[in-house]
Amino acid sequence: MKVILNNFEGSTTFKQALGELIEGAETLSVAVSYLQVGGWELFRDHTRGLDLPKMRIVCTDQLGITQPAAVERAIHSKVQIRNFVGNVLYHPKVFLAHDRNGRPTRFLLGSANLSTSAFSTSVEVSLLSEEKSALSTLNRWFNDLFDRNSAAFTPELLKAMEVKWRLAAAQRARNRLQVRGQLVVSAKTRAVPVAPEDLDTLEDVLATIQLPIGLLNMDYAANNVRNITKAREVMANPTLAHSKQQSELKLLGFMQHGKLTALGNAAATARSNADVARLWCQWLRETSDPELREVNPKLLVAKRVFPQFWRLKKDVRDHFLANARHPSDRETLQTIELLCNARQVVQELSLDDIRTLSGLLQSKRVPDYIRKDVADYFNNKGQRGWETDDRRIVPLAWKETEPA
Numbered sequence: 148m149k150v151i152l153n154n155f156e157g158s159t160t161f162k163q164a165l166g167e168l169i170e171g172a173e174t175l176s177v178a179v180s181y182l183q184v185g186g187w188e189l190f191r192d193h194t195r196g197l198d199l200p201k202m203r204i205v206c207t208d209q210l211g212i213t214q215p216a217a218v219e220r221a222i223h224s225k226v227q228i229r230n231f232v233g234n235v236l237y238h239p240k241v242f243l244a245h246d247r248n249g250r251p252t253r254f255l256l257g258s259a260n261l262s263t264s265a266f267s268t269s270v271e272v273s274l275l276s277e278e279k280s281a282l283s284t285l286n287r288w289f290n291d292l293f294d295r296n297s298a299a300f301t302p303e304l305l306k307a308m309e310v311k312w313r314l315a316a317a318q319r320a321r322n323r324l325q326v327r328g329q330l331v332v333s334a335k336t337r338a339v340p341v342a343p344e345d346l347d348t349l350e351d352v353l354a355t356i357q358l359p360i361g362l363l364n365m366d367y368a369a370n371n372v373r374n375i376t377k378a379r380e381v382m383a384n385p386t387l388a389h390s391k392q393q394s395e396l397k398l399l400g401f402m403q404h405g406k407l408t409a410l411g412n413a414a415a416t417a418r419s420n421a422d423v424a425r426l427w428c429q430w431l432r433e434t435s436d437p438e439l440r441e442v443n444p445k446l447l448v449a450k451r452v453f454p455q456f457w458r459l460k461k462d463v464r465d466h467f468l469a470n471a472r473h474p475s476d477r478e479t480l481q482t483i484e485l486l487c488n489a490r491q492v493v494q495e496l497s498l499d500d501i502r503t504l505s506g507l508l509q510s511k512r513v514p515d516y517i518r519k520d521v522a523d524y525f526n527n528k529g530q531r532g533w534e535t536d537d538r539r540i541v542p543l544a545w546k547e548t549e550p551a
Contacts, residue, residue: 185514211315
């Protein structure tokens, strides 16, 4: 028997223990209270090579912590994942390894759920053992749990679970961000360490981020036509456009086969950037998704990002529109734009919540599964285009073209 102590010098961590657990194993049986996207992705990375269709997981939606997106990822991976259906509180953390004959070989029993914090800094205590009597008991217990006290995650269950999770996650995120905001204010010049609770906040907020990350302007081509003003300059003399400009105007719907489209002709004679933005947004609304995908798949990203902006709280939208041209706090505005790629929880956040969240997103503690995409946004397209008025004009144009 081996004692596992996360975040304790000289001890084996939960992540290391998981590696020892699966040595020589073919698959796992897992009973945890909750499952988060970041925890699931880390778990998948550390159990790569196991037989996923044979893997069994039982979790619960009782506390509104298990993220529907995490369950969907597990289902997509062909794992047998089920929901506890008993009338009592479900709170186990059991990891049971099986060999190719289905025999239990080793177990990890303790406090860790499948979360990012469990794989990093949270205080966790577990036992790793091969004790035969305990293995036999745990195996019988899990088989009974899986066969008699759990049920499949149906589309209907996931939909109901999503409603419940959104309400609980939004409340958790707001509470944690308010507490952290107060700590940051009181600390003044000192950096406030990122706590396990902050990692859970990032988990809840980022769980529904959709990739690729979209922007609140017209920067959906490449580097030659990044804004409305440049697009108008090229469309004013389309015959002089070089091949890269033609290609990028095509990606935005303004050009086809070296000639202006109906949208392009209308935009070329428009009187202002705002008029061009309205024409473009109207075209996005009226063009079917298959047609847009054929022109440029990124246009579908734009089509989902713009309405998300208008689902954010009013103080958040007003701040963004008032400051997008000359931002004094770029990171807050970038965070608002980034959150337009998410659903559910972010719609409940206030401007103060988002300011606090912005600091967390810069802390390098973003969950592994989305860290690169978030960093790429802040370091690349999220950095450019703020010198124009496009991030105010385009969201307003989307709202103005909304059907009555």
